[in-house]
Amino acid sequence: MIDPERAAADTPGCRGEGVFLDSAGSSLPPSVVLDTVIGHLRREAQIGGYRAAHERGEELEAGYEVFADLLGCAPxxxxxxxxxxxxxxxxxxxxxxxxxxxxxxxxxEYAGNAIPILRRAEAVGAEVRVVPSSETGDISIDALADLLDERTRLVSLVHAPTNGGLLASVREAAALARDAGAYVLLDACQSVGQVQVRADELDVDFITGTGRKWLRGPRGTGFLYARREVLAGLASDGVDLRGGSWVERGRTEVREDARRFELWEFSIADRLGLIAAARYLLDLGVAEVEAAVQAVSARLREGLASVDGVEVRDLGPRRSGIVSFTVEGMPAPRVVELLAERGVTVTVSRRPSTRIDMERRGLTEVVRASPHYFVSPGEVDAAVAAVAEVAAGARG
Structure with a gap:
């Protein structure tokens, strides 16, 4: 069981800075991540970037094992x-x-995915279809089954949408898609670090994610999983000397593993911080973190639902740590401003980020709160009280 007060003590950003409820945006790193990044930057300043990177070569290589352990796959x-x-x-x-x-x-679907999907489909003459949601807001497995056929090349799934508390039924959807011969690409940007995400259990072909959110790593870091059995059938554009080799004057070779997607240049300090964040999560225990996030977000969701003038907007039979809500008579950005004045950090999720879902529900924006395991029950209650005060002002 995770002690939120102990976790907060190991989080410099929690010291006297109010109630932080924006881990879905960019979470607060633990001390080990901060120390790792800053320490390496100082070392680069002392001896130069190449020598400093060489010193940490074994740790950088070990990062593939760390993330393989986290995501249930091979390095x-x-x-x-x-x-x-x-x-x-x-x-x-x-x-x-x-x-x-x-x-x-x-x-x-998230706008960052939808935009390239729509543009590329238009360019090559492919068709884009939307799988309707079930009555709960989750993926309709029956509707997916009806849409899958031999033409389906790719099924794009979002594990935890950016605009609300849904946790999608990925495993069931992936099983259908793979049986139909389609690739399954899972956006786990908002799920890795708060719930268990394992390739060997979800049976998807690809998983993508970031360090800066629930994983509590640095900004400017990301990772991906690519099933080894499908790598040979993928295109190899955009490969540089990290992902390929110039073996003869007129001939190149592309790596046979997932590192074909890497670029030669990257921030060593941030990469080390990302690996440190993953180790930190594994040391705490992914199951323990998931239980803690589920508990703290449920407390917040229940508290907000009891406030007059506040409507919780989350969907799905299974919920993530994202809690979305609106305040009657007050725009979401104004709610965010007033809560910030009261020491509560939240953010806004707007229609263009998840246009299909927001339009279907008639929403233009929601307030998004995302408490991590370092947020205590007392802090959740203080945040609910602050929202109640803001809501009362809106009614007044």
């Missing part, structure tokens, strides 16, 4: 990038796509 199926977006785009761009192919996405 050669892991690659590191500079963001979840870079990871997702690298995979999506490598999936073969031609005229007449079909791409399926869900109503919870």
């Amino acid at each position: 050669e199926e892991i690659a590191f990038t500079d963001s979840a977006t870079r990871s997702w785009l690298s995979i999506f761009g490598a999936v073969p796509l031609a005229a007449g192919d079909r791409i399926l996405l869900t109503e919870a």
